[in-house]
Amino acid sequence: MIGRLNHVAIAVPDLAAATALYRDRLGARVSEPAPQPEHGVTTVFVELPNTKIELLEPLGADSPLARFLERNPDGGIHHLCYEVDDIAAASKQLEAAGTRILGSGQPRPGAHGKPVLFLHPKDFLGTLIELEQA
Template identity: 50%
Template sequence: MIGPLNHVGIAVPSIEDAIKPYREIFGITDITKPKALPAQGVRFAFVNLPSGQVELIEPYGDNSPIEKFLLKHPKGGQHHMCFEVEDIYAAKSYVEERGASVLGEPRIGAHGTLVIFIHPKDFTGTLIELMETPKQISGPAHSGDED
């Protein structure tokens, strides 16, 4: 049911400030431009690593869940871990049948796929995000139309 670890989400007061140590200390240059996801009250950027991603998340708009997190942890910190699943609705049913508390209904997340969150009380204080594995987009090189 559970797939690979996709990313670790880090809540930060400022994405621009949070990017600096990844660039200056680790020399990472593959970092996405920050984007807003108003429906979830966040602005985010991904630090791309060989084995996954770090998602830097800052508050966006009123009632951001990240704003609430930063009130408790002003410098920021680990917000969630995200695992991939093949079918978000099947995953939701699976974890609920086993007693986990899912926070809300599936919705579009930062990768453009459906996500759900599992309450931290079910995972020793860690918020878990499950995201539907992104579908591969076929283009000219993968269309099967090659000679």
């Protein structure tokens, strides 16, 4: 079912400082920051040869990252995103196997405009998993 690792998302308290760290200290190629008010985050992508690191800073009062950063004030790895060929079929198959899907359970447009859904961390080794339509 799962294909490529699309990205690893790291929540950070200060996006400019985090971007500088990856660009200057680790010598990586980084994107411009992109505010995504509908998701409550601003994103910067670190482009690696085989995948991406998504740096996420809270945006607005109701950011889904606020609680995570309260518990992890230095930042931390927030989720892994795997690509799937058919997200509707994946969702159906996972639910039938007893996996809890967060929110409505229906795929919705994610930060890249493609349909995504999130699996409950308690069902996946303490890791929040995003599935994205490839």
